[in-house]
Amino acid sequence: MIKINVLQLERQELDIAGTESAALLEIEDTELMQAKGKVSYQLHASLVNRGVLVAGSVKTVIHCVCGRCVKEFDQTVENSSICRYYEEVTEPELDITEDIREEMLISIPINYLCSESCKGLCPHCGIDLNKKKCKCHEEKTGSDAWTALDDLKL
Ligand SMILES: [Zn+2]
Numbered sequence: 024m025i026k027i028n029v030l031q032l033e034r035q036e037l038d039i040a041g042t043e044s045a046a047l048l049e050i051e052d053t054e055l056m057q058a059k060g061k062v063s064y065q066l067h068a069s070l071v072n073r074g075v076l077v078a079g080s081v082k083t084v085i086h087c088v089c090g091r092c093v094k095e096f097d098q099t100v101e102n103s104s105i106c107r108y109y110e111e112v113t114e115p116e117l118d119i120t121e122d123i124r125e126e127m128l129i130s131i132p133i134n135y136l137c138s139e140s141c142k143g144l145c146p147h148c149g150i151d152l153n154k155k156k157c158k159c160h161e162e163k164t165g166s167d168a169w170t171a172l173d174d175l176k177l
C-alpha cells in the first residue's frame with residue numbers, strides 16, 4: 024500500500040519513497056512478458072489549495088521477449104512524470120496505491136524490442152539475423168524483381 028499521511032502533510036511537504044512487490048501491478052504473466060522485479064517509487068506530496076498534489080516517478084523491471092528475434096531480456100520501465108491532484112482530501116490518510124499502479128501500467132508497452140535496430144528472425148528459415156546471415160535474402164531479391172515487372176505492366 025502506498026499512503027500519504029495527510030495530517031503530517033499539513034505541517035510539511037513529504038517525500039515518499041519505497042518499493043512494492045510486482046504483485047502490486049496485478050499483471051498476469053505471459054510467455055512474452057513477466058513482471059517480477061520490485062516496483063519502486065519516489066514521490067513528493069504537498070498541499071495545494073486544500074488538495075493534495077503528488078508528483079514523482081515509479082519504475083520496475085519487466086522480463087520480456089523481443090517482438091522480432093524472441094530473445095529474452097530485462098527491460099526497465101519508468102514513468103517519471105506522475106502528477107496527480109486530489110481535491111478536498113478529508114481522510115487523515117490518502118491511499119494512492121491504485122493510481123500509482125495505473126501510472127506504472129500506462130508506461131508498460133505492449134511490444135518490446137531488444138534494441139531498436141534488432142534485425143529479427145528470417146521469416147523464411149527462422150535464423151536470428153542479428154547473429155547470422157541466411158541465403159533467403161537472395162531469393163527475396165528474386166521476388167523483388169517480379170514485383171518490379173508487375174509494376175512495369177501497370
Ligand atoms: Zn530482438
Ligand SMILES: [Zn+2]
Pocket residue numbers: 145146147148149150157158159160
Ligand atoms: Zn532465411
